[in-house]
Amino acid sequence: MQFHLNGFKGSGDPLKLQFDGATEPDFQTSLPEEVDVLIVGAGPAGQLLGAQLAQFPDLTTRIIEAKPGRLQNGQADGLQCRSIEIFEAFGFAERVVKEAYWVNETTFWSPTEDGKGLRRSGRIRDTEEGLSEMPHVILNQARLHDLWLDAMKWSPTRLEPSYSRRMVDLRIPQEESASVEVGVERLDPEHQGQIERVRARYVVGCDGARSGVRRALGLEMKGDFANQAWGVLDALVVTDFPDIRLKTAIHSHNEGSILIIPREGGYLVRLYIELDKLQPDERIATRKITSEDIIDKAQRIFQPYTLDVRHIAYWSVYDVGQRLTDHFDDVPKTERDQRNPRVLITGDACHTHSAKAGQGMNVSMNDSYNLGWKLASVLRGLADPKLLHTFSEERHDIAKVLIDFDREISRMFAAKPKSDANDKDGIDPAVFQEYFTRQGRFMAGVETRYRPGLLTSADTSHQHLATGFQIGTRFHSCKVLRLSDAKPIHLGHEMKADGRWRMVLFGDNMHDPTDHSSPLFEVCTSFFTRLLPKYTPTDQDIDSVIDVRAVLQQSRTSINITDLPEVLLPHKGKFGLQDYEKVFTDEESYNFGFGDIYKKRGVDREKGCIVVVRPDQYISAVFPLSEQGCEMTEGFFNGFMKVQTRSDDVNGHV
Numbered sequence: 001m002q003f004h005l006n007g008f009k010g011s012g013d014p015l016k017l018q019f020d021g022a023t024e025p026d027f028q029t030s031l032p033e034e035v036d037v038l039i040v041g042a043g044p045a046g047q048l049l050g051a052q053l054a055q056f057p058d059l060t061t062r063i064i065e066a067k068p069g070r071l072q073n074g075q076a077d078g079l080q081c082r083s084i085e086i087f088e089a090f091g092f093a094e095r096v097v098k099e100a101y102w103v104n105e106t107t108f109w110s111p112t113e114d115g116k117g118l119r120r121s122g123r124i125r126d127t128e129e130g131l132s133e134m135p136h137v138i139l140n141q142a143r144l145h146d147l148w149l150d151a152m153k154w155s156p157t158r159l160e161p162s163y164s165r166r167m168v169d170l171r172i173p174q175e176e177s178a179s180v181e182v183g184v185e186r187l188d189p190e191h192q193g194q195i196e197r198v199r200a201r202y203v204v205g206c207d208g209a210r211s212g213v214r215r216a217l218g219l220e221m222k223g224d225f226a227n228q229a230w231g232v233l234d235a236l237v238v239t240d241f242p243d244i245r246l247k248t249a250i251h252s253h254n255e256g257s258i259l260i261i262p263r264e265g266g267y268l269v270r271l272y273i274e275l276d277k278l279q280p281d282e283r284i285a286t287r288k289i290t291s292e293d294i295i296d297k298a299q300r301i302f303q304p305y306t307l308d309v310r311h312i313a314y315w316s317v318y319d320v321g322q323r324l325t326d327h328f329d330d331v332p333k334t335e336r337d338q339r340n341p342r343v344l345i346t347g348d349a350c351h352t353h354s355a356k357a358g359q360g361m362n363v364s365m366n367d368s369y370n371l372g373w374k375l376a377s378v379l380r381g382l383a384d385p386k387l388l389h390t391f392s393e394e395r396h397d398i399a400k401v402l403i404d405f406d407r408e409i410s411r412m413f414a415a416k417p418k419s420d421a422n423d424k425d426g427i428d429p430a431v432f433q434e435y436f437t438r439q440g441r442f443m444a445g446v447e448t449r450y451r452p453g454l455l456t457s458a459d460t461s462h463q464h465l466a467t468g469f470q471i472g473t474r475f476h477s478c479k480v481l482r483l484s485d486a487k488p489i490h491l492g493h494e495m496k497a498d499g500r501w502r503m504v505l506f507g508d509n510m511h512d513p514t515d516h517s518s519p520l521f522e523v524c525t526s527f528f529t530r531l532l533p534k535y536t537p538t539d540q541d542i543d544s545v546i547d548v549r550a551v552l553q554q555s556r557t558s559i560n561i562t563d564l565p566e567v568l569l570p571h572k573g574k575f576g577l578q579d580y581e582k583v584f585t586d587e588e589s590y591n592f593g594f595g596d597i598y599k600k601r602g603v604d605r606e607k608g609c610i611v612v613v614r615p616d617q618y619i620s621a622v623f624p625l626s627e628q629g630c631e632m633t634e635g636f637f638n639g640f641m642k643v644q645t646r647s648d649d650v651n652g653h654v
Helices: 044-053 081-090 093-099 141-153 212-217 291-302 360-379 385-414 429-438 519-535 627-638
Strands: 034-040 061-065 105-111 118-125 161-163 165-171 180-186 195-205 222-239 247-251 257-262 268-277 307-324 343-345 479-482 488-490 501-506 546-552 583-585 609-613 619-623
Touching (some): 034 360, 044 081, 044 360, 105 429, 165 195, 165 212, 195 212, 195 360, 212 343, 222 291, 222 385, 247 429, 257 291, 257 385, 307 385, 343 385, 360 385, 385 429, 519 546, 519 627, 609 627
Parallel strands (some): 034 061, 034 195, 061 161, 105 247, 195 343
Antiparallel strands (some): 165 180, 180 195, 222 307, 257 268, 501 609, 609 619
8 A cells, every 4th residue: 555645644544544625525415516427326336336436536426325324234245256356456355354254165955865854965165276366255235335435435535425315307418518417306304305406427327126227218127037936034043054154055855945155253144045936927025925934944944954043133035037238328239339328327227136146246346346447537538438338338248147147046046956867857966066166257256258349459369478367357366576675465456446557567588677678678668758648647647547567577686676667666746756666576575485477377488468457457458568569559548548638748747
């Protein structure tokens, strides 16, 4: 973490020292008449989007939420490895990892041969080794909300949701330069029924499955329900079932299925309990199911093991369905070349599915992480508004994969164990376990791969230079050693959610990186004198839009850091201080014994390469470490970035 760039502010929490305003802003009394972004809904998707946009003091963002205050008890709880990687970019991954339950193993239970009992039929490692430096964990959604609220509260803009407010109407003017007009109803007793009028350059609906923003756009959720009811129960229980503290899937002989999700704290457990089939067009609300009904069904599935429910923290019932909108913004596919999006939807507002694979909250947050930096780039004049089309294009593809996955895993959960080889409707426990294992990367959130497009290079001719950094996938972090102070760190953890692009230069092993004729030095010089000034506003630091980092193969003891190219040691801030944290080496530390990022990520040692990484940590391109690579990089950015006007002086902050 870096701070004190523009002056020493004291010895308190550095996150709380970012605010430069004279007084704390007021988000509850009234809404501004004009904003840059209005976010509707303060669930995980809305809060992540707010936390991203809150990093930019020059943008006015507001979040409206119908609830009167913070969430008291959440429904979602599973957090993928990829989600924890994102939390690291926002600065609170350690808090989640410390508090949460870690899902290390998954077990599978099936009927005994006589059908009168249960047996453990399988056990697998929950997350493939080396998939991520982060674990798969369980944490109450309300607690996660608090962490997002902290991330917003201690941002440069001190953003908070504006509570007790509901969107009641939305109008999109025909003129693309005109703001979207939104009516917001006050729900608090003191102002009940009052309407606030807000003009927003962009509106984002993060308002769930019953989204008012989606309805205002006339978008339809298409799909169907599986005619299968499920109950969910968070409880403190006493049981003789041995795997109650492991994630466990139980298929009973004829009573149905249960998914066990242990909760944080050591005692609480969540049970997803298969209930009765529904009739065609029947909805679960008509059944009037009680918590006692759910417990009774769970006890029958657990037999011959006992399940004594001592305290219920939360319970609910739901019917499984998979539904998806045609696109995630206000622009139909037939009009994409005519106008750009101004209203967008994320998360449950555009895709819904079951809860058993723990995907909903995670995919929703990934939607917002994909969108937030794009909105900021457009609003701050750094990128062409056409960039916003990539949100629906990229995330709709991911949602379709999710829907197909959820439909299959829901079918497998609800199927009875196969009675014999001729049973076509039943599920073989071994087949179910194999499917679970095969989908591990998807469930961990690291299987996402964006197709070639505006932000993902279609040129894969240099992919062989870094086979472990596949174009279109997330940047898979690896440990390196920082040159300036010998600190061992994860390289991916340097890619914070600050809206900046990253260019990671992997040096070759044939040349001294401090030699002005070496490929690394020449690439750095080209970037510093041509590429970075082209896209960086005059009044900002040279690394404020594109952040160049380097990983070297040479030992840190053989390199004088002040001999490196200026782009890797830039002068920044009002005092022109130098940034010493941009260069790393691929060698073991004194105490941690790691290294070999070149080997682990398949980077060509002889040639090196340029890896272009988006602000949401996905890899856009792999180019050669050469003048050709510089030209290819500039050509890539020319596709969507706006050229900025700078003075002739490009030496640092100008």
